[in-house]
Amino acid sequence: MKISSVDFFYLSLPEVRDIGDGSQDALLVRVEADGHVGWGECEAAPLVSIASWNCPMSHSACKPVSASVLGQRLDNVDDIRRINACVREHSFDLLQADHTLSGIDIALWDLLGRKLGEPVWRLLGYKRSFPKTAYASQLFGDDPQATLRRAEAAARSGYRAAKFGWGPYGRGTAETDAAHVHAAREGLGKDIALLVDAGTVWGDDAAAAKKRLAALEICGAVWLEEPFVNGALSAYHELSKSCKTVKLAGGEGCHNFHQASAMIDYAGLGFVQIDTGRIGGITTAKQVADYAVAKGVQFVNHTFTTHLALSASLQPFAGMERDNLCEYPFEPSALGREFTAGKIPPDANGQVCAPESPGLGLEPDWVALKKYLVEVEIKVAGRKVFSSSRVPC
Amino acid sequence: MKISSVDFFYLSLPEVRDIGDGSQDALLVRVEADGHVGWGECEAAPLVSIASWNCPMSHSACKPVSASVLGQRLDNVDDIRRINACVREHSFDLLQADHTLSGIDIALWDLLGRKLGEPVWRLLGYKRSFPKTAYASQLFGDDPQATLRRAEAAARSGYRAAKFGWGPYGRGTAETDAAHVHAAREGLGKDIALLVDAGTVWGDDAAAAKKRLAALEICGAVWLEEPFVNGALSAYHELSKSCKTVKLAGGEGCHNFHQASAMIDYAGLGFVQIDTGRIGGITTAKQVADYAVAKGVQFVNHTFTTHLALSASLQPFAGMERDNLCEYPFEPSALGREFTAGKIPPDANGQVCAPESPGLGLEPDWVALKKYLVEVEIKVAGRKVFSSSRVPC
Numbered sequence: 001m002k003i004s005s006v007d008f009f010y011l012s013l014p015e016v017r018d019i020g021d022g023s024q025d026a027l028l029v030r031v032e033a034d035g036h037v038g039w040g041e042c043e044a045a046p047l048v049s050i051a052s053w054n055c056p057m058s059h060s061a062c063k064p065v066s067a068s069v070l071g072q073r074l075d076n077v078d079d080i081r082r083i084n085a086c087v088r089e090h091s092f093d094l095l096q097a098d099h100t101l102s103g104i105d106i107a108l109w110d111l112l113g114r115k116l117g118e119p120v121w122r123l124l125g126y127k128r129s130f131p132k133t134a135y136a137s138q139l140f141g142d143d144p145q146a147t148l149r150r151a152e153a154a155a156r157s158g159y160r161a162a163k164f165g166w167g168p169y170g171r172g173t174a175e176t177d178a179a180h181v182h183a184a185r186e187g188l189g190k191d192i193a194l195l196v197d198a199g200t201v202w203g204d205d206a207a208a209a210k211k212r213l214a215a216l217e218i219c220g221a222v223w224l225e226e227p228f229v230n231g232a233l234s235a236y237h238e239l240s241k242s243c244k245t246v247k248l249a250g251g252e253g254c255h256n257f258h259q260a261s262a263m264i265d266y267a268g269l270g271f272v273q274i275d276t277g278r279i280g281g282i283t284t285a286k287q288v289a290d291y292a293v294a295k296g297v298q299f300v301n302h303t304f305t306t307h308l309a310l311s312a313s314l315q316p317f318a319g320m321e322r323d324n325l326c327e328y329p330f331e332p333s334a335l336g337r338e339f340t341a342g343k344i345p346p347d348a349n350g351q352v353c354a355p356e357s358p359g360l361g362l363e364p365d366w367v368a369l370k371k372y373l374v375e376v377e378i379k380v381a382g383r384k385v386f387s388s389s390r391v392p393c
Numbered sequence: 394m395k396i397s398s399v400d401f402f403y404l405s406l407p408e409v410r411d412i413g414d415g416s417q418d419a420l421l422v423r424v425e426a427d428g429h430v431g432w433g434e435c436e437a438a439p440l441v442s443i444a445s446w447n448c449p450m451s452h453s454a455c456k457p458v459s460a461s462v463l464g465q466r467l468d469n470v471d472d473i474r475r476i477n478a479c480v481r482e483h484s485f486d487l488l489q490a491d492h493t494l495s496g497i498d499i500a501l502w503d504l505l506g507r508k509l510g511e512p513v514w515r516l517l518g519y520k521r522s523f524p525k526t527a528y529a530s531q532l533f534g535d536d537p538q539a540t541l542r543r544a545e546a547a548a549r550s551g552y553r554a555a556k557f558g559w560g561p562y563g564r565g566t567a568e569t570d571a572a573h574v575h576a577a578r579e580g581l582g583k584d585i586a587l588l589v590d591a592g593t594v595w596g597d598d599a600a601a602a603k604k605r606l607a608a609l610e611i612c613g614a615v616w617l618e619e620p621f622v623n624g625a626l627s628a629y630h631e632l633s634k635s636c637k638t639v640k641l642a643g644g645e646g647c648h649n650f651h652q653a654s655a656m657i658d659y660a661g662l663g664f665v666q667i668d669t670g671r672i673g674g675i676t677t678a679k680q681v682a683d684y685a686v687a688k689g690v691q692f693v694n695h696t697f698t699t700h701l702a703l704s705a706s707l708q709p710f711a712g713m714e715r716d717n718l719c720e721y722p723f724e725p726s727a728l729g730r731e732f733t734a735g736k737i738p739p740d741a742n743g744q745v746c747a748p749e750s751p752g753l754g755l756e757p758d759w760v761a762l763k764k765y766l767v768e769v770e771i772k773v774a775g776r777k778v779f780s781s782s783r784v785p786c
Contacts (some may be wrong), residue, residue, distance in 0.1 A: 016451065045486070048489050092593065093646075258622060295719075374773060381767065384507065
């Protein structure tokens with residue numbers, strides 16, 4: 001096959017609010033090759049990623065992403081790896097390119113899987129797709145009472161693990177934060193795993209983060225996620241030395257393999273969290289998963305949005321039995337919910353598996369999505385370099 | 394003062410060639426506050442950086458860069474640092490934002506310096522601007538003979554140091570690469586410092602890079618630059634253990650402080666190379682320079698384009714006497730040459746200083762630049778989110 005077209009669909013709620021909910025918009029990618037179709041999603045600012053697809057070349061290492069994708073052969077998994085490497089090489093001074101590549105790479109795996117009648121995880125060399133405990137990922141409430149109610153709701157929904165993050169956490173005193181963590185534990189009850197996400201709130205201030213450890217350990221939190229900005233290796237490492245039972249989790253901001261491997265090697269992480277829609281797609285996420293296994297760090301997906309993104313993020317570690325946690329979009333926006341007609345629901349044990357059906361096993365639901373489409377037009381020197389494609393329904 | 398407007402000017406040669414010359418286009422930034430003006434440059438894909446300025450918000454940590462800049466107070470250097478931190482916080486999921494911020498941050502320093510009648514380096518706390526040995530930065534020739542001629546030309550031009558990079562280096566055998574390095578040394582003669590830039594050609598393959606060390610050491614090369622992709626900490630570290638006299642240089646791809654400090658802490662570098670137009674501007678580059686000093690690593694600018702970029706890149710380490718090398722655009726394109734009427738020419742000893750005049754001490758030459766202007770128009774949902782500003786002449 002030969003890649004004949006790549007289309008980007010910018011989807012958004014009519015109103016995007018100033019909250020930590022990444023499911024309010026989406027950038028959907030469609031790749032076509034010899035009549036076969038694959039779908040992927042960039043976890044990225046849609047307009048900026050679109051601009052990187054077809055911007056004018058700046059120099060030999062700052063080319064538009066399209067230069068390394070259109071017209072390429074696509075017959076097997078090595079072709080996908082080659083295309084991924086080609087984008088990295090020819091666009092490495094184009095910062096946004098890694099995010100744009102992510103959605104394209106996912107779509108390439110989906111396309112090849114559909115063509116060959118195999119789920120992506122099997123193309124990645126796995127024999128089976130192991131169940132993972134889905135953790136309900138949600139925001140902290142505005143106050144501890146609200147957090148309590150959210151935790152109770154998560155428990156009622158049958159989840160065996162729940163994560164609370166962002167919102168007020170880390171923005172007030174250590175006491176208020178402790179009250180939120182205690183409220184979350186109370187709402188969940190004893191048996192549901194509790195995870196906490198600080199959303200990089202302490203920058204690289206290890207002392208501020210250390211003040212929060214006691215409450216997390218009293219409440220039996222499994223991990224403290226992103227106390228610091230991505231790549232703040234020394235701060236992570238310093239904090240990790242003060243952790244007794246709680247482990248550190250991080251890595252969602254990594255946009256290439258080397259950033260993720262540095263987090264694994266130097267940050268003292270217990271869990272490395274990879275967003276397939278940012279790291280460079282399934283190709284790079286699988287590389288990180290293999291590296292994490294070799295280094296004894298647990299791999300976890302980062303997914304807050306759609307079930308298409310969820311399937312893509314499950315593939316890279318689907319066959320790793322030990323790596324048994326899965327971030328699960330618990331309360332996505334209407335756009336996130338309506339994205340695919342098919343879903344990956346947790347079973348009676350609160351577990352999910354990467355689908356058995358070909359490719360990613362899910363497709364965008366265009367009847368529902370049509371209303372969210374945002375038209376984009378970009379002109380450079382009077383020439384149209386991008387205009388939104390027609391909706392395929 | 395209050396920031397009233399930020400304008401982006403996309404400038405480009407009529408034809409951009411597929412070569413490693415980053416001076417073929419440019420993104421110039423103008424900031425205005427209370428009638429005062431400052432100029433900066435992003436070393437970045439222009440269209441994509443423009444898109445990140447005013448794209449729609451995706452969520453609370455993925456806002457357009459404009460949201461953290463327009464309307465902000467600008468009275469002192471702490472305001473610039475606050476604005477820089479604000480962009481990082483509110484746009485940290487917008488990958489391109491760091492490159493866009495870079496040009497804005499530079500323009501803010503320029504504006505404040507002009508307003509206060511001080512060169513930027515004095516605002517940074519330096520007492521004087523020390524001379525740096527300018528190294529002529531250029532591409533390897535297509536064959537060793539061509540490299541020889543380029544080295545002879547550099548020597549004739551009075552430079553005391555010259556760097557050769559990219560082109561065929563690392564793409565053929567170790568023997569061919571050695572021939573290029575020997576040709577460069579022959580052309581330069583004994584007394585001119587030789588530096589070599591591999592342009593990330595070996596990815597993270599330390600074994601391939603090791604094969605090149607012998608020729609570099611025989612020819613007395615000061616450094617081997619970017620043998621690997623930015624952030625490949627383990628490969629850098631492994632290679633550094635095999636270096637006897639030649640040192641490793643790298644870091645130009647870093648787009649925030651933590652990436653640069655990780656290179657300083659873990660990569661075994663002798664030199665950290667920072668592009669003020671990528672790292673987040675003068676604010677972040679100064680942070681890295683201070684960290685490098687503390688860790689015994691030499692700070693060097695990365696500059697391949699204009700003299701406005703050169704001035705911006707000299708400021709962060711202008712007052713550091715020991716850090717005495719400066720990358721100097723030796724053969725920029727016509728656009729690079731015509732960018733400013735004023736220049737920073739090397740003196741009789743081949744040395745340059747950050748200018749003594751207020752701000753960056755140089756201004757864009759609009760009479761020359763006008764012909765390079767590329768019009769951009771971006772529409773989202775029928776609404777114009779960007780259209781090029783009028784040329785200020």
